Amino acid sequence: MSARRLSTGGRVDRSQTLSFKWEGRDYSGYAGDTLASALMANNQRLVGRSFKYHRPRGIMSAGVEESGAIVSIGEGARHEPNVRATTQQLFDGLVARGQNAWPSVGFDMGAVTGLFSRFFAAGFYYKTFMGIPPFEWGSGTGIWMQYEKLIRKAAGMGDAPSAPDPDSYEHAHDHCDVLVVGSGPAGLNAAVSAARAGLDVILVEQDFELGGDFLNQPDAEAEIKRTNLIALIKAVNVRIMTRTTAFGLYEYGVAGLLEQVTDHMASGSEHLPRQRFWTVRAKSTVLATGALERSIAFGNNDRPGVMTVAAAGVYLNRYGVLAGEKIAIATNNDSVYQTAGDLSRADATVSIFDARKEVSHALGEAAERDGITVQLAMAPMNVLGSKTVSGLSLAIANGDDWKAGGTRSCDLVLVSGGWSPVASLLSHRGGKLSWDSENACFVPNTFSDRIHMAGSAAGVWNLDDCEVSGMVAGAAAVKDFGKSAPSMSAPMVGGWENPIRPLYEIKVAGEKLKSFVDPQHDVTAADVRLAHREGFVSVEHLKRYTTLGMANDQGKMGNIIGLALMAEALGKEIPEVGTTTFRPPYTPVSIGALCGRNSGSHFRPLRRTPMHDWNLDHGATMTDAGLWQRPWYFARDGETITEAYIREATTTRSAVGLCDVTSLGKIAVQGPDATEFLNRVYTNPFAKLPIGKARYGIMLRDDGLVMDDGTTWRLSETEYFMTTTTAHAGKVMVWLEELLQVRWPDLKVHVTSVSDQWAGCAVAGPKSRACLAACVEDPAVMENDVLPFMGVIETTLKGGTPCRIARISFSGEMAFEVYVPSDYAPAMMQILWDEAQPLQGCLYGTEALGTLRIEKGHVTGAELDGRVNIDDAGLGKMASDKKSYVGDTLRKRPEMLREDRPRLVGIFPKDRQQTFNGGALLCKADTVSGFGEGWITGVTHSPELGHWIGIGFVSGGHEAWAGQTLVAADPLRKGNVDVEVVSPHMVDPGGERMHG
Amino acid sequence: MIRIPCPFCGERDHSEFSYGGDATIEYPALDASIANWHDAVFQRQNICGMQFETWQHLNGCRMWLVVERDTMSHEIRSVRPAHTGMAKALEDET
């Protein structure tokens, strides 16, 4: 028997028993417990196996710095690995197990890897992957792959669930004047000071209870103070967020918070997210994030039953659990004496081994009064026992060194190597720390940018001083707002009666000790020295070579020891070696919280056209086109997609087809200089475009490559209606705005995106005019002389729907685009469909649209991919030489004029029965390797030609390859197909159909 | 996260904006030489410290802005509309 729950004391509610499962067995704890305190109350000391060596591990702390009690929580899809038992609030029905152990943490087959630990020393992975002896023998072979798999399996950090995450997560945003991080004695006082001055204050606390170190005090006085302060902050409307960690601090007072909303509940509520990811913008920030107690490196300092002194105090005073009965405390500072007294009063036998040669009489006498034996100039050397602690062998000071000094039996070893202020958040902002040799820790420098450190995070050790420090920080925050605040002097850094004796590792000549620096990543003192011997002496190299501080505790306890050992090896002082920069997150943030609601179908926005439902009602199968959903094909009576699109394309070429083209970008270009503007933007002339006419235009980027194409309709002297491709709608809008606002502010033009205001339908095919004539109120407007090729009219559909019609063609047939205000979209579709059916017309989707445009060699976003110039696209005729336009100059640079640039071509299979794939590379028949001579951007079956065709690019264009056979190389899917390249205008090259 | 004070909308997260480029580039006339256009399009300084850059308030008023920002600290010293007429109109209003 060693750890046990006391019958009184602590903050747990003994009237509320909570049942939980640990390693498949039933246990119970109390409301107010963490999983760690409940395990300890049940004397479960062995709670996991280490990452690399599978060494038995127990609870080492009582907070976020935990590196031993890393466990898995939950079952099935809700199984979560790498949870700190020390911060997991206990709930009824909690299921937990240890990690990295099979079949159980008590008997772990993987522990045999510990026997080979000499192979797993620092740099093992690097050496293995680089193929350095003795492992290079298998590098790159099948054996090596198997062997790597085994290592990966042995060295792990729990198992990730394979099922999708069933929980929901939220993103939330807030603003405040002052953000106070930490609700201990400093944080509570800072919040009161700031809020009393009328400031809007948010107080965040990672724990489920407010109070910080107040919660760990044995006396009633601390609890009274705590309750009073909480009443005060509520009275001044401080907004309180518990179970919320400020994991990162960014520029402009932006803080990232993670709120664990239901992690403490057996079953999350269906109305609550599991976690909330907050972005809070604070004008000032107070960091009252506390300090963490450090360990010391000595032999077997990772055994279950070795923990920090403060942790034992927390388990006793907060949870009513006595962690051991025969306790050896090793220290180098004053902070342990109070806890030692508390433990002794709880009937434990306590001995203190203080590394210092002398301490004040007062300290020694007080300890003696509590029945504690204090031995000076002694330090821990090696822990005895394997799965539990059975004793401690000690070291005695021998000058500045240590020599073996006998053995004491004990069941708990508590260690304090000093305290480190938690300055991670300040470090995120680039705040610097200075080494304070008097207190053997890094303390934050003052930081100008409205960030104020308070309490032990500022290196202030005593609780009363921390309260004052909080008030000072609160007042400083108030002054940030130009308000007056009481002037108080900040408490000095430190506060111990006797100086600390810096102590990071106990080395005794002749003793081979396994002394851990970073237990979670199994990094030992020997590993740090190995890194030094091999030349990895900079802190950043040390970290990467040994993986020190790279486990999910981010080296909260171990980094300073590693730094100190490297300093010793280099013969330097710690500040000369440096400190590593902390980066967000302070504690792990789940991927789910980062995603928030942006998962599954909400991963990105979904855009539906206003005739979406109408399309579905008429048999559309939809496909994604960027963010848009567009009709893909309209299958009839069990048709396959291929059968459907071939029928749709054939019907469109022979009768009439209707296609939803709403996703095209639409921009209203208005103003007295609109014509001049368009004339500069497009490569072809727009200066003389008459009212009531449309023109196909190409726009280039500054560098001479094609940006986009589309038609622009002149509606009046000063108004144009521009359409863009679906893919580039947003980009073109931004580009036009940039030109008008940044480059040509003298032009009087306004551009407005009207993509969502107008719904569009293409009406294509030889019977398209007949179809439309039946749909408009005045059929005469559809006559060839009123609406010739590229003509535009504004008219009304039957029933009075206002519409814009242009006679333009993407399909190569006689065709029109009809636009109506979006709300009329279903009505327009119905009117058009009612008239198309008697003409044996059809609805067609993007697949048939692709067929029609590939047959004609019309380009889309697949061709205009940002690497193509206007000549490459076969549209060189569209480039005016009578005016200047954007991209005019650089499209003529030498690289753009090379004869062998890839040019747009059509592609036929040599054997017309064969098919081939988009994405294939076009290679010379004798060189099917490398990047080839070109590529294929789209393929389709051409009903018009009766075989498969493609569109793509080939070096020099089709003329350069006339009569030659190329290979469409697609080794991963179809294999190689012999093809010939032809003019991209594969159907009706003269364009007679659309002009007719 | 940078916060950018839009002269029209007020201070907003930088995620509402999209970055343009170097605001000090003077684009030559459309028919200027290849050498002039080459320099305007491809030659950029890599400034450590304060620089003028364009941003667009994409998910706000859509105004193009000239932002004076320290590339080391993200400190923003000034923000103004890129369009001089808009800058003047806003000034006149206040």
Ligand SMILES: [Zn+2]
């Ligand atoms: Zn704005």
